[in-house]
Amino acid sequence: MTLNPAHTALWSAPHASGAVDATVHVPGSKSVTNRALVLAALASEPGWLRRPLRSRDTLLMAGALRELGVGIEEGVGPDGTGEFWRVIPAGLRGPATVDVGNAGTVMRFLPPVATLADGPVRFDGDPRSYERPLHGVIDALRALGARIDDDGRGALPLTVHGGGALEGGPVAIDASSSSQFVSALLLSGPRFNQGVEVRHTGSALPSMPHIRMTVDMLRAVGAQVDTPESGGEPNVWRVTAGALLGRDLTVEPDLSNAQPFLAAALVTGGRVTVPDWPARTTQPGDRLREIFTEMGGSCELTDHGLVFTGSGAVHGIDVDLSEVGELTPGIAAVAALADSPSTLRGVAHLRLHETDRLAALTKEINELGGDVTETADGLHIRPRPLHGGTFHTYEDHRMATAGAILGLAVKDVTIENVATTAKTLPDFPELWTGMLGA
Numbered sequence: 368m369t370l371n372p373a374h375t376a377l378w379s380a381p382h383a384s385g386a387v388d389a390t391v392h393v394p395g396s397k398s399v400t401n402r403a404l405v406l407a408a409l410a411s412e413p414g415w416l417r418r419p420l421r422s423r424d425t426l427l428m429a430g431a432l433r434e435l436g437v438g439i440e441e442g443v444g445p446d447g448t449g450e451f452w453r454v455i456p457a458g459l460r461g462p463a464t465v466d467v468g469n470a471g472t473v474m475r476f477l478p479p480v481a482t483l484a485d486g487p488v489r490f491d492g493d494p495r496s497y498e499r500p501l502h503g504v505i506d507a508l509r510a511l512g513a514r515i516d517d518d519g520r521g522a523l524p525l526t527v528h529g530g531g532a533l534e535g536g537p538v539a540i541d542a543s544s545s546s547q548f549v550s551a552l553l554l555s556g557p558r559f560n561q562g563v564e565v566r567h568t569g570s571a572l573p574s575m576p577h578i579r580m581t582v583d584m585l586r587a588v589g590a591q592v593d594t595p596e597s598g599g600e601p602n603v604w605r606v607t608a609g610a611l612l613g614r615d616l617t618v619e620p621d622l623s624n625a626q627p628f629l630a631a632a633l634v635t636g637g638r639v640t641v642p643d644w645p646a647r648t649t650q651p652g653d654r655l656r657e658i659f660t661e662m663g664g665s666c667e668l669t670d671h672g673l674v675f676t677g678s679g680a681v682h683g684i685d686v687d688l689s690e691v692g693e694l695t696p697g698i699a700a701v702a703a704l705a706d707s708p709s710t711l712r713g714v715a716h717l718r719l720h721e722t723d724r725l726a727a728l729t730k731e732i733n734e735l736g737g738d739v740t741e742t743a744d745g746l747h748i749r750p751r752p753l754h755g756g757t758f759h760t761y762e763d764h765r766m767a768t769a770g771a772i773l774g775l776a777v778k779d780v781t782i783e784n785v786a787t788t789a790k791t792l793p794d795f796p797e798l799w800t801g802m803l804g805a
């Protein structure tokens with residue numbers, strides 16, 4: 368993906384001169400696209416993804432699967448159906464090298480896949496990827512029969528010595544630092560000789576909707592999955608060994624990436640429509656309907672999509688975000704512009720996301736004149752009049768979009784490296800200025 372050089376330096380965040388009124392076509396979901404790619408690669412027949420997200424994280428996933436021998440053909444369908452990827456599974460091969468960038472989905476979902484390759488698969492990535500937790504996946508795969516060389520920290524870089532198959536079976540992990548450990552083991556589980564039974568043994572498990580997304584997508588390709596919700600034991604997921612079907616899947620818009628646009632309607636008292644908002648979804652971004660309504664807006668799901676309308680007032684909120692942690696930066700930005708304080712709870716694990724998001728939000732909002740303090744598991748945000756300044760983004764796409772939200776209401780905010788939004792949201796600056804009618 369080529370980056371616009373104007374966006375890697377400082378970007379003047381547009382200030383809204385009035386209420387926004389726009390329809391914004393939000394690109395496909397990162398979480399759905401990367402699960403769909405993995406499942407299609409592990410299937411016993413070719414499959415299709417329509418309207419896949421083409422962003423840094425999903426291109427890294429596609430590139431890694433190609434490196435392992437999977438065929439991925441790209442094309443454009445007939446009118447209105449958009450781009451598609453046709454995925455042609457193949458015997459997975461090593462030696463291979465995988466660049467995970469800083470994509471949690473790639474660094475967690477692919478080591479289990481690599482155990483099925485017929486040779487060594489080396490995993491490496493951005494400096495930050497070395498600091499993100501991976502022990503749940505590494506320890507579990509070893510317990511299930513895999514040979515993995517790492518430097519003993521339970522993190523990247525590492526080599527998975529694929530043996531062509533993995534025994535699988537029951538395994539216990541502590542996934543309190545990332546739900547992606549559970550998703551990773553479940554996604555490849557049907558291809559392990561004995562399937563897999565994952566038991567989470569740690570403190571609270573974050574991002575449950577993302578685990579439900581994994582389960583739903585596995586079932587949609589024919590896997591048998593038993594879950595706590597389907598009458599199983601609490602914190603235990605079981606996937607039966609079996610072949611996966613190749614399917615034809617249309618990727619939903621990324622509802623977490625719809626957040627800055629809905630926030631724009633909220634903070635300017637305007638209106639934003641997001642077409643193709645699904646009536647039923649496991650995406651955590653769907654919770655924005657409720658959260659941003661509590662913060663002062665209103666929404667309606669219509670034939671044209673989700674229509675979100677701001678009232679002109681923005682209220683603070685006291686909310687547990689443990690299920691929807693990736694929404695925290697955008698909610699924090701809106702909360703800094705509200706008429707009352709906010710408490711965001713349940714998100715201690717964000718300290719190990721793209722950056723330490725709790726520290727980064729605190730520092731950057733306070734440098735614009737805000738009053739944010741970190742708590743053990745979240746943020747207290749007391750709104751104050753803000754002023755312009757540079758909003759640093761720490762190579763975190765959601766920091767950049769949070770800064771853009773602030774810039775709508777605060778003059779002279781410049782955002783460092785807005786191009787980092789390309790991790791999951793290609794062309795964000797263009798979509799943003801398009802929304803503002805610039």
Ligand SMILES: O=C(O)C1=C[C@@H](OP(=O)(O)O)[C@@H](O)[C@H](O)C1
Pocket residue numbers: 397398399471472544545546547550573574577692693716
């Ligand atoms: O499985 C997924 O697609 C994701 C799970 C969540 O990870 P954590 O549970 O590590 O927060 C989420 O924050 C991330 O953006 C995407």
Ligand SMILES: C=C(OP(=O)(O)O)C(=O)O
Pocket residue numbers: 469470471472693720721765791
């Ligand atoms: C935490 C996130 O990403 P990742 O998939 O890299 O964990 C995110 O997108 O907010």
